[in-house]
Amino acid sequence: MSGEAAMKAIVKTDTAPMAYAVRDVPAPKPGAGQVLIRVKATGLCYTDMSILKGEYKGRKPVPIPVIMGHEASGIVAETGAGVSTVKAGQRIGFEVLSGCGKCINCRSGYKNMCTDWHHLGITGDGTFAEYVVQHESLVYPLPDNVDFADAALLEPLSLTVRSLEHVKPFVGESAVIIGPGTVGLLHLQALRAAGVTKLIVIGLDADKVRFGIAEKLGATQIVNASSENPVDAVMRGTDGRGVDILIETASSPKVWDYLLDLMAAHGRMSVFGLYPQAQTQPLALIRKGVTLYGDVAFLSRHFMRAIDWLASGKVSGKALVTKRFTLDQAGEAFEAFKNKETVKCLFEV
Ligand SMILES: [Zn+2]
Ligand SMILES: [Zn+2]
Incomplete structure (x- = not known):
């Protein structure tokens, strides 16, 4: 990846209900401490649908246009300066929420309650794309027996x-x-x-x-x-x-x-x-x-335990995936979600 490489993405283009487009956008580049991830599988969830319909009410307004999606797994494509815990080619899962590190909730160990949170696909560009960037501290190598479809469900599994x-x-x-x-x-x-x-x-x-x-x-x-x-x-x-x-x-x-x-x-x-x-x-x-x-989102320890659960074979993510789509089939995936034709609609990228 170099220069202004383009990638395919599902973009929420406008605040109007169901306004979206599958289009080419510039691929992100990893900054210092960041990992460029080649997305391999990414799941569609209730939150994505409420953003799509313009009904989502979160702690911050969704910045539109925005690349949707926040449940994904992939491969490390490139690492930014100083990254030492993962390397290009590794199969990985990644957390999508980060706290500001400065507010009282972050300082108390509850980044999920951060008053100025960042969340891929909600407060910034997400995972319905060929590439996404995330900080190294939120990226985890996957055990050999956990595949991309299973790992795409690490976010709901962490909940x-x-x-x-x-x-x-x-x-x-x-x-x-x-x-x-x-x-x-x-x-x-x-x-x-x-x-x-x-x-x-x-x-x-x-x-x-x-x-x-x-x-x-x-x-x-x-x-x-x-x-x-x-x-x-x-x-x-x-x-x-x-x-x-x-x-x-x-x-x-x-x-x-x-x-x-x-x-x-x-x-x-x-x-x-x-x-x-x-x-x-x-x-x-x-x-x-x-x-x-009551609670919202999750912490890193929950994400790490979710990887253990998948590796143990006691919990399956892909048992819930009965329909798979490409990013170009976004419309069909949204329809399948609405009609409850499957539990988890998965995009294979
Ligand atoms: Zn979700
Ligand atoms: Zn915070």
Whole structure:
């Protein structure tokens, strides 16, 4: 790579809903301490879709035009001055969030709560491109048995590591996962590996394909909330006790109407949906002694553990990838995502 080399990228071109283009843009160059990454696989997620639709509301406005995407893996193409921990040709995964290092949250060890965060594909150019640049400290060599498709899911898998750190699953416990999407089905695999024995997955009619994948990955009970009452179904499945662990990835504020009704005494809840409209009644939380965990993004230790999880074979990223696309097929990938034809839409670059 040298000079003004061009590369292909999916660019959010305008604030209008669904305004995007697949176009040639200048390839980035690695500065001192930076790594130029040749992207090999990159996943499409809910956040990308909300940016595409112009609905994303984050800590900072999305700078438009912007190259979308933030879940990826690749090969080191070139290293900037002073880079010593990776070299050209190495297969790598990489974190996409960096903190300012100066704010009180960064100084407290919570770069995920940085008040001036940087996030590939959200606050700057992302991974739906042939090349992306990232700082060396966020780039990790991949074990030989972790392929690019698996490693492209390290970002949502790191969220799952952080979430399990909060809810602390124990052998023989029960869990309900609301929403059989990527984060939901990564939790399913991880909770199963951690010894949770009752694994209930709640979804809707539109989740038929995803229910099938959930069953293959070890779900012990599937609840279609379009046709059955989720509280009745969960109580039936847990002999009236409710669940010890609840993971909410529903993409709908409506689930808050009944979340607490699913819980056993002293249960733990980890919630992902960002719903300003959601309402709940804290009385059940108090009476049941339930603990509710909120958090955002993740820290480097979660990312490193996510690599361990993939290498162990206990959790698979590519089990969730049933459709693969090229960057030129962006429109088809966006359609497949909307129609829930797969769990994870993956671009192979
Ligand atoms: Zn994402
Ligand atoms: Zn900061």
